[in-house]
Every structure is written in structure tokens, then in C-alpha cells.
Amino acid sequence: MSDSYNPLALMEVDRALQANTTRIYHQATRLAPSLGGLAVLLDKDVTYFKLDEQGLGGSHLAVTPQSEYYSRFLTSGWAGWRMPEILRFFITRGVNVGTATIAEALLAHEMGHAEEFVTYLKEAGGDNAQAYKAITQERARQIGTLPLGMSTHRAQKNWEGNVNNYQRDIRKQGYSDGDWEELLETNLVAYAQLQQECTADAFALRVLAEIYG
Ligand SMILES: [Zn+2]
Numbered sequence: 001m002s003d004s005y006n007p008l009a010l011m012e013v014d015r016a017l018q019a020n021t022t023r024i025y026h027q028a029t030r031l032a033p034s035l036g037g038l039a040v041l042l043d044k045d046v047t048y049f050k051l052d053e054q055g056l057g058g059s060h061l062a063v064t065p066q067s068e069y070y071s072r073f074l075t076s077g078w079a080g081w082r083m084p085e086i087l088r089f090f091i092t093r094g095v096n097v098g099t100a101t102i103a104e105a106l107l108a109h110e111m112g113h114a115e116e117f118v119t120y121l122k123e124a125g126g127d128n129a130q131a132y133k134a135i136t137q138e139r140a141r142q143i144g145t146l147p148l149g150m151s152t153h154r155a156q157k158n159w160e161g162n163v164n165n166y167q168r169d170i171r172k173q174g175y176s177d178g179d180w181e182e183l184l185e186t187n188l189v190a191y192a193q194l195q196q197e198c199t200a201d202a203f204a205l206r207v208l209a210e211i212y213g
Contacts, residue, residue, distance in 0.1 A: 004037065004038075004039040004057075004060075005036075005037045005038060005039060005040060006039060006040055006041070007022065007040075008042070009040045009041055009042040009062075009063050010022045010025055010040055010063060010107075012042055012065050013042075013063050013064070013065045013103055015065070016065035016066075016067065017065065017067055017070070017099050017100045017103050018100050019099070019100035019101075019103045019104055020100070020104060020211075021063065021103055021104055021107045023211060024104045024107050024108050024111075024207060024208075024211070025040065025107065025111070027207050027210045027211055028107075028108060028111040028115075028203075028207045030210075031203075031206055031207060031210070032111070032114075032115045032118065032203075034056065034118050035056070035111060035114055035115060035118070038056060038059065038060070038061060038111075038114060039059070039060040039061065040060065040061045040062070040063060041060050041061070041062045041063075042062070042063065042064070042065070043062035043063060043064045044064060044066070045064055045066060045069060046062065046064055046069065047061075047062060047063045047064050047069070047103070047106045047107060047110060048061070048062050048110060049061050049062075049110040049111070049113045049114050049117075050062065051113075051114070051117050051132060051135065051136075052132065053128060053129045053132035053133070054128055054129075055121055055128035055131070055132075056114070056117065056118065056121065059114065059117065061107070061110055061111065061114065063103075063107060067099045070099035070100075070102040070103050070106070071099050071102075073102050074097065074098070074099075074102065078188065079097070079102060081185060081188040081189050081192060082188060082191070082192050083105060083109070083192065083201065084192065085201050085205060086105045086109070086201060086204060086205065086208070089205055089208060089209075089212070090105075090212070093212055093213070095212055104208070104211075105204055105208065108203070108204035108207040108208055109200045109201060109203075109204040110200070111203065111204075111207070112199060112200030112201065112202065112203030112204050113196070113200045115200075115203050116135070116196060116199050116200065116203075117131070117135055120132075120134055120135045138196070139196060142194045142195060142196055143194070145190075145194075146187050146190050146191060146194075147183065147186050147187050147190055148183060148184075148187045151191065152184055152187045152188050152191060155183075155184065155187060156184065159180065170183075
């Protein structure tokens with residue numbers, strides 16, 4: 001168990017978005033006590049879980065108070081592709097989906113990734129570097145099965161910066177700009193169906209069910 005939990009980052013998000021991520025954090029640690037004390041840092045732009053080869057003690061969650069980060073999920077339709085189950089969860093309960101709920105769902109989801117790391121850590125029986133290697137390799141394997149063979153974020157970056165002639169190569173295969181948008185969408189949908197993503201979502205839904213009933 002880590003003991004570096006810092007409540008300030010979550011308080012900042014809650015203040016900025018009128019959200020209740022602090023409650024999400026505590027509910028998640030009640031369901032998965034080994035996550036208790038997991039460090040939370042404030043990030044300018046993104047919310048994520050960063051795992052570390054030293055185990056949970058070296059890992060951390062990062063959360064951003066940027067409302068644009070969360071509203072993008074809604075305005076671009078990403079929420080529907082990336083988190084269909086969670087969106088359905090809110091809608092069937094009549095919960096208004098906004099930046100606050102997206103922030104809560106994302107934190108719960110990222111803690112789901114942390115919880116999966118815990119199962120790897122347990123399996124490795126104290127060899128944290130081995131657990132880190134195993135889950136990272138599995139991550140790479142799953143990402144490799146996506147239609148674009150990489151995360152949508154990475155593909156977008158490669159496209160925008162034409163990294164290693166990426167854009168040129170895609171166009172060479174006969175894809176137009178419209179096709180590219182469709183490819184990204186297909187990739188996003190497939191991403192949400194990766195086993196690791198579903199595991200994280202399942203955990204998030206358990207946490208949200210405790211709060212939203
Ligand atoms: Zn995820």
C-alpha cells in the first residue's frame with residue numbers, strides 16, 4: 001500500500017467542475033483497499049493512471065481540472081465511443097451527463113486500470129518489475145490488435161505531424177480525409193472493447209453504482 005495520497009488534486013478538480021471525484025476515490029478504495037493511499041497528482045491537461053515498475057508505491061493517478069478536457073468527450077462524440085456502458089449507466093438513471101460526471105467516470109476508470117495492475121502485482125508475488133513488464137506487454141499486445149495498430153491518440157498525432165510519412169502512407173492506400181475520420185472512429189470503438197479497457201470500465205461501473213445507485 002502506498003501512503004502518498006494527496007487530497008489537494010482531487011479537491012481542485014471538484015472545485016473547478018463542481019464534481020465529486022474525492023468521493024469516487026474513496027469509494028474505489030473501499031472496493032479495492034490495496035488502492036488506498038495511491039498518489040494523485042494534478043495535471044494541466046489529462047487524467048490518467050501511470051503505472052511504475054516499483055509497484056503501486058511508485059505509480060500515480062493524475063487528474064486535470066480543465067473542463068475543456070472533459071467537455072471534448074461530449075462535444076466530439078468520443079464519450080459515446082469510448083465509454084458506451086458508462087454513458088448508458090448515467091442515462092438510464094437520469095443522471096445529467098456533463099463535465100463533472102465525465103471527470104468522475106474517468107477517474108473511476110483509471111482506478112480500474114490501477115486495480116488490474118494490483119492483480120498482476122499479486123500474481124508476480126512481490127516481483128513488481130515482473131508485474132510491470134507483464135501488464136505493459138499485454139497492453140502493447142492488445143493495442144496492436146486495433147484496426148490502426150496503435151492508440152487513436154498516437155494515430156492522430158502521427159497523422160497531424162505526418163510522423164514517418166504516416167499521413168502520406170495512409171493516403172497512398174487510397175483513404176480520403178473523410179475515410180480517415182471514419183478509421184479513427186472505428187479505432188476508438190475497437191479500443192473501448194479491448195479487454196483492459198473493459199476491465200477498467202467494469203470497475204468504474206461498480207464504483208459509480210455505489211454512488212449513483
Ligand atoms: Zn482506459
